[in-house]
Amino acid sequence: MPQISITQLFEENKEKLGLTWKAGRDNGDKQLIDETISQTNQGVIGHLNFVHPNWIQVLSSEEADYLNQLDPESLKYNMQRLAKSGMSCIIAAADVLIPDCLSTLADSTHTPVLCSERSSLEVMWLLRPYLWRVLAPSNSVHGVLLDVLGMGVMITGESGVGKSELALELVSRGHGLVADDVVELNRVAPETLEGCCPDMLRDFLEVRGLGILNIRIIFGETAVRRRKNLKLIVHLQKASSSEFSALERLPINNVSEDIMGISIRKVIIPVAAGRNLAVLVEAAVRNYVLQLRGMDSTKSFLERHEQEMEKKRIK
Numbered sequence: 487m488p489q490i491s492i493t494q495l496f497e498e499n500k501e502k503l504g505l506t507w508k509a510g511r512d513n514g515d516k517q518l519i520d521e522t523i524s525q526t527n528q529g530v531i532g533h534l535n536f537v538h539p540n541w542i543q544v545l546s547s548e549e550a551d552y553l554n555q556l557d558p559e560s561l562k563y564n565m566q567r568l569a570k571s572g573m574s575c576i577i578a579a580a581d582v583l584i585p586d587c588l589s590t591l592a593d594s595t596h597t598p599v600l601c602s603e604r605s606s607l608e609v610m611w612l613l614r615p616y617l618w619r620v621l622a623p624s625n626s627v628h629g630v631l632l633d634v635l636g637m638g639v640m641i642t643g644e645s646g647v648g649k650s651e652l653a654l655e656l657v658s659r660g661h662g663l664v665a666d667d668v669v670e671l672n673r674v675a676p677e678t679l680e681g682c683c684p685d686m687l688r689d690f691l692e693v694r695g696l697g698i699l700n701i702r703i704i705f706g707e708t709a710v711r712r713r714k715n716l717k718l719i720v721h722l723q724k725a726s727s728s729e730f731s732a733l734e735r736l737p738i739n740n741v742s743e744d745i746m747g748i749s750i751r752k753v754i755i756p757v758a759a760g761r762n763l764a765v766l767v768e769a770a771v772r773n774y775v776l777q778l779r780g781m782d783s784t785k786s787f788l789e790r791h792e793q794e795m796e797k798k799r800i801k
Contacts, residue, residue: 509599664682
């Protein structure tokens with residue numbers, strides 16, 4: 487379950503946002519949990535809001551001035567609403583002076599209060615993508631993720647089919663390795679899966695007979711990538727001679743695989759002696775790019791075939 491504590495948020499963004507911890511440090515282990523957030527209509531981060539309170543409330547000079555001019559009754563009512571919202575922390579932007587009412591509320595509810603040197607807009611611009619990434623639903627799958635011609639391609643298949651050997655050949659042809667064996671996938675947007683490598687396995691590729699290779703050292707910095715959005719799955723399938731002959735020559739319907747609710751295009755390549763799998767993977771990527779641009783080679787061929795058949799019928 488993706489989650490992050492206020493202490494982790496503070497430590498990982500301290501330098502970037504110029505953060506200092508003003509109050510509530512004893513509750514730094516307070517968690518922002520993706521499942522809890524998704525079950526409410528509260529925003530993850532935004533300016534101080536009483537109607538639709540955010541989990542992280544950002545205070546700028548405008549919100550501070552608004553609080554200072556409220557009458558006692560309205561101020562008490564809004565503070566009560568804020569106390570019941572379960573907010574995780576308050577960030578005072580541009581080192582704004584925190585109103586006494588907000589400081590009292592933070593003390594009574596043990597809510598962490600952070601101060602930032604940056605403006606409120608900069609705080610939200612920088613924290614939103616960070617929070618989306620760390621709170622994104624995640625899953626680990628078995629395969630090899632590569633950057634092939636600028637596209638995230640994951641090679642899958644049963645153990646021993648040759649995934650790592652294919653990855654090594656693709657890297658030697660100028661493409662980039664993201665992850666071998668274990669691919670961590672994060673749903674960073676409604677239609678986007680971002681793949682990365684566990685820290686322990688980063689830069690390494692295991693090839694049977696050679697052992698573990700450090701791709702960064704052998705091929706250089708340009709041979710590895712930290713992360714890549716997954717766009718295409720290439721599944722390697724062992725096939726006997728009879729199965730190979732029975733494969734559909736002109737597949738009309740595209741194959742896809744559902745991962746975490748996102749449909750990813752899938753290409754199945756039979757593994758057989760004499761087939762250059764690296765060239766086939768590159769061709770599959772190029773073909774998919776053309777399909778994204780509205781150019782389908784199979785459909786174009788079938789349309790041409792129909793035109794020729796029609797001409798012969800007319801004659």
